[in-house]
Amino acid sequence: MKNKLFITSLLAGMLLSFSACDDYLDINFDPSNPQVAEGFAVLPPILSQMARGNRSIPGILGRTPKTGQGIRLITPLTSTGTFQEAMLWETYGVVTTGPSEKTSI
């Protein structure tokens, strides 16, 4: 604790005595590209990733990947045995083919 106080007062002293240099020294801090991964810089992308991890799920749950992707996740129906878009449970349906269209996402 003693050391801490000492360092704090030393720092305070330094700040006071070199206060004229503050503005000059500040130019080395680029808030867009911080040198140290501090919370204020790292938290926003983490928050954005919270959304990213969740966002595409409603459509994906219950949807089968296309042939060739080599992986089956939630794989519900298809009577023909080929991979098709399909929802097992749903939050919303996926429109892939209309009666007159044969395109699929």
Add this chain to the structure above:
Amino acid sequence: MGDIWRSHYWSIGKNVDLIIAEATKKEQWDYIGVSQAIRAWSWQTLTDYHGEVILKQAWEPNRFVFDYDSQEEVYAEVQRLSNLALENLNKTDGGVSQASLARGDLVYKGDRSKWTKFVYAVLARNANHLSNKSSYNPDKVIEYCNKSLASNDDNFGIPPAGTSSTDGNFYGPTRQNVQVFRPTNFFVNLLNGTVFSGVQDPRISLMITASPDGIYRGVDPGKGDPTNTTANNATTRIPTFWGNSPSVTNVAQISGKYIFTDKANHFIFTYAEIQFMKAEAAFKKGDKAMAYDAFKKGITAHMDFTKVPAAQRDAYLASAAVPQSADALTISDIMLQKYIAMWVLGSIETWVDMRRYDYSSSVYKGFAFPTAFYIDNNGKPAYRVRPRYNSEYVWNLESLAKFGGDKADYHTVKPWFMLP
């Protein structure tokens, strides 16, 4: 499909530890608490989605294969981290500062009391998911809900800048991610009166859009859009989630609606969800009065969230769509209203709910399986999503094989949380 996996282990992943390491030096307990809260939420989401995941060896350096841990252990880890987060968010000494936390906290603007509510929301989910077990403790769920989000002002919504396709809301028109999605008939029937005594829900026009002939239509999963024909294209075509005709392709002409706009927040927790969790727990406990009160608060909260005029909201609450006494309330009422409130924005949690009731059509009225499952399902519905392909199935197959993760029908194995 591997997005949650990717987020949890990589893009959120070690960054949480980075914040904690830097914040520890400066005694920024608030940053530490927030980081632990996010990781707790992330573990919860990850295991609810995938089942068994890598817990103990996660982020362990110099490993090439990683062992999986049981879901029960991940649930315990969520509780451990949540309690640590609560401790840290409760501290006011050292470098704790709302102004400092607000620099990074785009959601709650540095308000630690709201992050505390966030942690209780994680704990409430964690406790409520075990509703099928003899160890289920509805009192715990109710306690957590009471300490969690207390109004729509506490909703956890992640704001997008919404200025371009790189920073707009994922569901917004500029991003063009949901142009091929339509509401299902199951969902439309919850709103148009088919399920609820012929009463049309005032949220219907705010959440989805009628065809040009004024009728709300949905699709059946996997069967495509039957209105997509040239013959009746003009009048019966189902609009997109943005509210426009699918024939409009110029993004500049599409503004979107509800949570499907460029600037709409991405919600992780809402007050409505908390109230529906409380309603369900109170119902299971046998306290029907409390369940009924929370149930109505949940509907009201989501009506306000969708910006239904108060008069229409109250008329709906007094209508035959809503049970008019605590004794008339059923578990189906609670779960269906929760389904509406959680539509799209809370889909992972909705999937947890539906699995807890094993897709019961007496709870989820009007819900039906497709006529046939994919051949590998062996006649069973899916209960989990496989771990991310391009790490687990490529490099870590040996570990997966230890518990059957390599089997063709692994996605139909029921996760621990829903088992008795």
